[in-house]
Each structure stands twice: as C-alpha cells, then as structure tokens.
Amino acid sequence: MNNLELGQMKGGIMVMIPHQDDEVLLCGGVLYQAKKLGLDIKAVIVTNGDCGCSDQSKGQMRLRETIRGMQTLGIGEQDMIFLGYADTGMPRQESFLWKLYQEKDQKKVIASDCGNTTYALPEKEEYHKEVYGEHAVYTREMVKEDLRSVLFQYRPACIFTTSEEDTHGDHAGLYLFLREILKELEKEDYHPEVFCGLVHSQVGDDVWPERTGERFTCPKDLDRNGGLIWGERYCFMLPEEMKLEKGRENLKYQALLQYETALEPEAYDFLMSFIKDEEIFWKMKE
DSSP, X not given: OEEOOGGGOOSOEEEEEXXXXXXXXXXXXXXXXXXXXXXXXXXXXXXXXXXXXXXXXXHHHHHHHHHHHHHHTTOOGGGEEEEEEOOOOSSTXXXXXXXXXXXXXXXXXXXXXXXXXXXXXXXXXXXHHHHHSSOOBSSHHHHHHHHHHHHHHHOOSEEEEEOTTOSSHHHHHHHHHHHHHHHHHGGGTOOOEEEEEXXXXXXXXXTSSOSSOSSOXXXXXXXXXXXXXXXXXXXXXXXXXXXXXXXXXXXXHHHHTTOTTTOOHHHHHHHHTTOSSEEEEEEOOO
C-alpha cells in the first residue's frame, strides 16, 4: 500500500470519468483537497448519463446535478468540462465507450436513444461545440479526438480516471481510450501520472464496497481475477470534514445528495458506501 499526497504533486490535476457522480465517488476528496491547495483542476465528464431516455432531458438534468455536486466541494463551472457523449448501458456489449473502443471503423456512428451527436446545456455547451463550433458525431474518431484535444490543451501532470477492471463497459472503455491516447502522446513528450479507481467490482455492487467501515476492503478474488493488486493500491486519506464520522455533515455525503437522478432506492446504499476515510487508486500499467 502507498500513501497518495497531493501536496507533493506538481502541475495540474484532471479527473476524467464516464458518468455523473463517478467524480465524487472516486475523487470527491481529491478534488476538494486539490482546490484547497490551490492546484489547477479540471473535471471532465465524458458522457451525459442519459441511458434509457429518448430525449436530452435526463442528460441535462444529470449535468446540472454535477454542477451542484461539484460546487458543494468548491469546484466552479469553469473547472468542469462536458464532452457530451452517450450512455447506452452498463454491460460491455451494450455500453457506448466500450463498443466504440472495439469498433474498427473509425467513422461508424453509434447512435443512442437520444440521437447521434454530442450535447450539453444551453448555458454550458459541450467541449466540441465550444472549440469547433459544431456538435461531434458519435464515432470512435470523434471520442478519441475530443479526449486527445482536452488532454493536450490542459496537459495535466496527474490524471484520475476509471479502471480497465471495472465491470461497467464505459469505465473500462474510457481507461482503454486514455491508455491508447497517452501512448501516442509520448512522442509529444507528455508523460502524466495516471491513477485509476474502481467503482463496479467483479463481485457485484451488492457486495462491494462494504456498506460499513472507515476503510475499503479487498474485493474477493481481486488479485487473482484482474490486473489490480490490492497491495499496490494508493490510499488518499480524506480531510476531517469528509471523514465517515461526520455523518450528514460529511462534505462528500452532501455532494452526493445533489445527484438525485442516481440516488434511486436500490442504488442509495451502494453510492453512500463510497463515503470512507480514504479514496483508493492504482497506477495505470504501461
């Protein structure tokens, strides 16, 4: 086990996650503490979390929830970037980012129930529209180009993202896209540190994380089934205002309450089980 100290990091921090609420579950403490330390921060939300909706209403609702959740932690809209892509489900054969990563045809459009181009909010447009003046089409080429562009524009020294071992296809797909892009950017002399977190483990959301306890426990068979080794994890200890004992006054709890769309009865205990005294990560493998 290794301790993760933000004060020792030089350069900006980017949290890049697939769906609204992932940024708080994995990195709420990292974002809050980085802001307090005066570090440059960017939170990049890749999809709109609009799975199961036939229009943009759910996606826009979830984006506004992200704004409120981040503001609870002191992160302003200027530090949030919405890429505006689709969310089409959790299983890998259904999920948007996994399907696009595996797609051989760079220009093949993978439409969702909401459409086939990026969108965000009237008051805060998605990254591609802001930069290029038009919406991006849902293709592998466009997803990769937007991810590459935002990385190259801000060049964070440290990136926090999801893991290839995560059972949600979008989480694993984002990791694979990011690894591919960073490999290509090596020739541009860009070598950030990348830390990956786990949201959905192979043992199931009803089992892990454990619903009680101040520290995370090792998911059963983690070391044998995947590329994450429990003893190689990095632990970021949360500040006092985010520790479990604070209860309803806990800042991470208050931030998660803003994600009303995600807080369905069957998901509430799972989401709140990420409120511990620590956040855990693994280094991206070469």
